[in-house]
Structures are given as C-alpha cells and as structure tokens.
Amino acid sequence: MHAITIGTAAGIDEIRQRLDDEFRLLEEEGVRVRIGQSHRGHFAFLDCEIDGGDARSSRTDALLRHYVASALSDVIVEKWERDLIRKIIRGSYSYFSRDEQDLIADYTGRTLRGNGDSHHGYAVNRKSKILHRLRDYLDTADELVLEGFVNFRLRDYIEELEDAVDRAVDEFLMEREYREFIRLLRHFVEIQEPRIAHVHVLLGPEGSFRLVDDDGGAIRSEALEEFVVEMVESEVNYEDLLISALITLAPRTLTVHRTGRPPGRDEAWETILGVFGDRTVECEGCAICSPARAGTCEPSPASLHH
Incomplete structure (x- = not known):
C-alpha cells in the first residue's frame, strides 16, 4: 500500500482537519484514505494510506499526493502565514512594542491582499505556487516535515513575506508620522x-x-x-x-x-x-x-x- 507521512512540531490538529476535508472529496472519486497518527519526540506524524484493492495503482497514488499537497498548501497560506509574518517581525523589528508589532502584522496582511477585494486572488496565487512545489517534492518523497519544507524549500515564499513586512513597516511609520502631524495641527487649532x-x-x-x-x-x-x-x-x-x-x-x-x-x-x-x-x-x-x-x-x- 502507498502511504505519505506528514510531520510537524505544531498545528497537527488543523493539518489533520484539512486532510480529512480533502480525503472526503477523494472518497467521492472512489478512493478511501486512512490516517494514522504517531509521535516521535516533539514531532507528531500523520500517516496517510490508501485503503482498497487498487491501492497500488499509479492513478490513486497520484491522487493521494495531489490531495495531500492541496491540504498542506492551504494550511501554510491560511493558517501558518500570519505566524510566519509575526516570526519575521519579531526577528527583524523586535524594537517595536507588542502592540506595534500587531499593527505591523495587520499592515502586512493588507499589503499581501493588495487592493481591497483582491484578497482571494492573491492568496490563491501564493497557494498555487506552494502547491506546485509540494507536488514536485512528493513526486520523489513519501515523508515530509512541514517546518523543514517551509524553511528550506519555500525560501522565495518567505522572502515574499519578508518584503511584505518591510513595506508594511514603511507604511506603519508614515501613518504614525501622519497621525502625530494631525494631532499637532488639531492642538494648534484648538488653542x-x-x-x-x-x-x-x-x-x-x-x-x-x-x-x-x-x-x-x-x-x-x-x-x-x-x-x-x-x-x-x-x-x-x-x-x-x-x-x-x-x-x-x-x-x-x-x-x-x-x-x-x-x-x-x-x-x-x-x-x-x-x-x-x-x-x-x-x-x-x-x-x-x-x-x-x-x-x-x-x-x-x-x-x-x-
């Protein structure tokens, strides 16, 4: 039987939930996947294994890898991205207060979304790139530790987030300067x-x-x-x-x-x-x-x- 193992040090429940959602869709195509869970040290692992007579077919193997990649790309963009942004802010802009870092994280989210209603399109674009990278990796590997994959195989994605944080900091500083300017003008008007x-x-x-x-x-x-x-x-x-x-x-x-x-x-x-x-x-x-x-x-x- 073909199986893919996914490991992570955090967020195993949200990964399993997304895998369950994807595998329900896969079951509609006649392919059933069982998920087993185990632990090794600080890491939790999910073993995704095709169940059924055609478990060895190339078609079901390709479907399994695609649906696993789809679930993981969604987790990275929709669940992990904000934590990755906060990690970048803590590393590069630790001199800001916690509240200021929270605001910069919000500004970064706006930067990544682009103009207003474009959020869905921008997120889909990032997910698509990550999905293809995951598919390429899973074509030759049966085990993946998600933190390692993000840190070493998605450097361009991390750099995109770093650029977005830098732009958000510039915007935050300009708006802070603007707010202070308005406050001074208002005080002058009042007196x-x-x-x-x-x-x-x-x-x-x-x-x-x-x-x-x-x-x-x-x-x-x-x-x-x-x-x-x-x-x-x-x-x-x-x-x-x-x-x-x-x-x-x-x-x-x-x-x-x-x-x-x-x-x-x-x-x-x-x-x-x-x-x-x-x-x-x-x-x-x-x-x-x-x-x-x-x-x-x-x-x-x-x-x-x-």
Missing part, C-alpha cells in the same frame, strides 16, 4: 481663537478647491491674503495648501462639499476631519456645491480670494 464664523470648503477634482462664504462668494480675509502671498511661490501640494489656508482662517465651523470629488478615499476630507474634528460638517448636496458651480473650481491659490 487659537477663531477668526471667522463659518467657511464652506468646495473640493473639486485633481486637488482643486474653493473657500466660500454662506452666499457662495469667495472668502476675503486680510490674514488669508497675507498667507497666499507667502505660499504662492512655494512648492506645496494642494492638500497642504488647503489645510494651511483653513488653519490661517481658523473658522469656528466649516462645511465640506465633496460633490466635485470622484468616489473613493478622499485624503483631503480625512485630513480636514482629523484636524477640525466636530467643527466639521459634510454637505450632501446644496446650491453652493451644485455640479455647475463646483465645476468652475480652479486649482490655483488665486481662487482663495478672487
């Missing part, structure tokens, strides 16, 4: 006296914006005019220019109109909300931010006061 009662912020496409009063007219302010003179020749992006202008005006309250913005994440809106907090209201549509008027916004500092 200064408001210079104007209310401002409407019209956010247009490609970073353009306008600051208007309740009648839709351009805001006129001596402080703002001095600010524009100082900023007009500097290399500042429009989001920085907008936040700086609002801090200069120091409005008691502000209404943000986003009808001119494309759908999706809006960093300008998130920054305004972070800095001005409950002073901020989002408009869901009015005469001031109608498409006709919002479309006239120009990405120029002159639009702040002309």
Whole structure:
C-alpha cells in the first residue's frame, strides 16, 4: 500500500482537519484514505494510506499526493502565514512594542491582499505556487516535515513575506508620522481663537478647491491674503495648501462639499476631519456645491480670494 507521512512540531490538529476535508472529496472519486497518527519526540506524524484493492495503482497514488499537497498548501497560506509574518517581525523589528508589532502584522496582511477585494486572488496565487512545489517534492518523497519544507524549500515564499513586512513597516511609520502631524495641527487649532464664523470648503477634482462664504462668494480675509502671498511661490501640494489656508482662517465651523470629488478615499476630507474634528460638517448636496458651480473650481491659490 502507498502511504505519505506528514510531520510537524505544531498545528497537527488543523493539518489533520484539512486532510480529512480533502480525503472526503477523494472518497467521492472512489478512493478511501486512512490516517494514522504517531509521535516521535516533539514531532507528531500523520500517516496517510490508501485503503482498497487498487491501492497500488499509479492513478490513486497520484491522487493521494495531489490531495495531500492541496491540504498542506492551504494550511501554510491560511493558517501558518500570519505566524510566519509575526516570526519575521519579531526577528527583524523586535524594537517595536507588542502592540506595534500587531499593527505591523495587520499592515502586512493588507499589503499581501493588495487592493481591497483582491484578497482571494492573491492568496490563491501564493497557494498555487506552494502547491506546485509540494507536488514536485512528493513526486520523489513519501515523508515530509512541514517546518523543514517551509524553511528550506519555500525560501522565495518567505522572502515574499519578508518584503511584505518591510513595506508594511514603511507604511506603519508614515501613518504614525501622519497621525502625530494631525494631532499637532488639531492642538494648534484648538488653542487659537477663531477668526471667522463659518467657511464652506468646495473640493473639486485633481486637488482643486474653493473657500466660500454662506452666499457662495469667495472668502476675503486680510490674514488669508497675507498667507497666499507667502505660499504662492512655494512648492506645496494642494492638500497642504488647503489645510494651511483653513488653519490661517481658523473658522469656528466649516462645511465640506465633496460633490466635485470622484468616489473613493478622499485624503483631503480625512485630513480636514482629523484636524477640525466636530467643527466639521459634510454637505450632501446644496446650491453652493451644485455640479455647475463646483465645476468652475480652479486649482490655483488665486481662487482663495478672487
């Protein structure tokens, strides 16, 4: 009878569960597999053996190896991957606190998933590569210790996780720096006296914006005019220019109109909300931010006061 032995120092129950799931599918094809379990030192071993008269056929042997490889590749990606990521973080970034390491692990998961709903596709791609590597190994071997296989036969996979961790650390540090910057701006806004009662912020496409009063007219302010003179020749992006202008005006309250913005994440809106907090209201549509008027916004500092 043909048999394959799988060894591991941890997670034997989840491996057995995945093997049971795969072998139930295999049984639908008329092939029954028995699983025996034993221990050698710190390692547990599962012996997967075909049961039946055709146990020696090349077809059933190939099926067994494929279903074992499928189960193990799934365990590595779906069960072990997060622990592998945490091990990499502990080894390379031990100077972060435990909570920070947890956040970096979350960021790494996002990095590996790519854009939002792509999680399934990215995970399937990694599983497919590991599955083929397992199949190649099991074509010539009847015993596999999973930790050794991951460490020595999946170096490219480990390197992919290491790269994802490095990118996640960069993202984590940038976001931490951003949060601290927003906290300081918010503190500055809270301690200064408001210079104007209310401002409407019209956010247009490609970073353009306008600051208007309740009648839709351009805001006129001596402080703002001095600010524009100082900023007009500097290399500042429009989001920085907008936040700086609002801090200069120091409005008691502000209404943000986003009808001119494309759908999706809006960093300008998130920054305004972070800095001005409950002073901020989002408009869901009015005469001031109608498409006709919002479309006239120009990405120029002159639009702040002309």
